[in-house]
Amino acid sequence: MPSGLLALLDDVALIAKTASASVDDVAAAAGKAGSKTAGVIIDDAAVTPRYMVGLDPSRELPIIGKITLGSLKNKLIFLLPAALLMAQFAPWLIVPVLMLGGAYLSFEGTEKIIEAVTGDHHGEATLAEADTPEELEQRQVAGAIRTDFILSAEIMAITLNELTEGGGLDSIWMRAGALAIVAVAVTLVVYGSVALIVKLDDIGLHLAKRENGAARKIGRAMIAFVPKLLKFLSVVGTAAMLWVGGSILLHGFHELHIFDFLYQWQHDAALALGGDNGMLVWAVETLGAALVGLLFGFIIVQIVTWLFGHHPLHGGGEPVRKA
Template sequence: MAGGLFALLDDVAALARIAAASVDDVGAAAGRASAKAAGVVVDDTAVTPQFLEGSAAERELPIIKKIAIGSLRNKLLFILPAALLLSEFLPQALPVLLIIGGTYLAYEGAEKVWERVSGHHADEAEQELAEQGEFTAEHEAKTVSGAIRTDFILSAEIMVIALNEVVGSDPDAGFVMKAAILTVVAIFITALVYGVVALIVKMDDVGLKLTLRPSERSQRVGHALVGAMPRLLAAISLIGTLAMLWVGGHILLTSLDELGWHAPYDLVHHWEEAVHDAVDGIGALLGWLVNTLASAVVGLVVGAVAVAVMHVLPFGHGKGGEKAAS
């Protein structure tokens, strides 16, 4: 009887070791997949604070919580099952989805460039309402809904990029393993993005509280935090725009290469290798910069075409469309 018990304990221990190894595999794969999606994560982190403009300080964290819950729902209930089913039954559709998402990101980035150049903003009425501080409950609900819709596109990109990395690094990964990895990626990235967003938007509140303390050092730190907020938000907006162009362009290059159109990616890769081999010491960094710059240019060109279709040409919904309608 004791022998049977010890045998059972040995079996349990063996299963525990296998489970632990599986958890390690899932964690490692999720880490690699999350790293591949880092550019979109930067974009997601940069975009979200813009939805909070005009909201009262006490509503910022509740709004972020609502958007985070919506983001997690997007990833786990809609995007993850759809991505897994496609990977099982129609894997050739993944590069096409990436191209669609990459084009959307390039469009978003180019649209921000267009707004800066033209001085025209797509949601001027909403922006004016936020600037006036009239952030009503109805406006808050609309803002949260809009943020979750925007997050859906970015979340889809994150999940498809992560799945593509999993399939590429381990083609034999089973359905359950892929589901576990993507679940970890979804939870980790959502917590990371909206945790960072919460820190960013509350930084000025922390600074104001520090300015009220008797310590001169605390007051100096507080004034520095409050003064840094406008520059930080401007930098985040710029980084978000660049990230959209860079990530969108890179997704387009790699996805087209995967579908068989190798020339654009091969050209960029040739430039990257030429710089890498020409400069000792910092060749890898310069090669990465060349790749990033070329991807951003591709994103800007593709995005500019999309912006022209949507905002300039008569059948778009922007200025040109308005003129045509009138």
């Protein structure tokens, strides 16, 4: 009996050790895969604050809460099962799906540049006038969740591609765990950042009313800083979309042996201009990817404009005003 008990304890210890190693593998794979989605995360954080325009400031945090729940639903209920099924039964679809997302990111980034150059911001005039504040809030939340679904799909596709290529996670349950970790972590980072951003001016206003002179100066500085921060995030988000979208397209073309000369051009240019300087090589590769994203984005913008006359997810009409 004692020997049987010892054997059982050994088996339990072995199972626990294996489970612990599996958890470590899942966490490590999730961390590595999540880092690859940085560009899309920046864009997601940069896009969301515009859905707060025209809304009662007291409703901003509840609205962000609704969008956060919608984002988690997008990722965990719809996209995660779809990603697992694709990896299990149609792994050859991962690259084309990634490329569709890359094309969308390139299109969005290019459209923002065109709007900035021409001054035609029809992409921001997406929602019709609402009759009540409640209806306006519902429309804004729905629009944000719809945009989040597209960006979340790209995040999950990038993560899945990293897990299948280099994650070493053969079990569907381990992949599910890693995808879930990335989904929850990304959502909390993005919408936690958005909540902080949209409330910075309120915090600054509160400080500006304090009797303490230093607090008032800090408050005024924060109020002046928020518009600059939003503008900076918009620029960074646009650059990130072109860079990430172009990179995805280049690697997809290379794997599918289509337009492979573009991948080779980027690689050769990086080596020729960067030499042995790793940072410079990365900078040239990033610029090359952004240019490719801009090229294909411009082509897609022309096609979409010809077909729809405007961004199909934006619609038309006047910008939303405060109800």
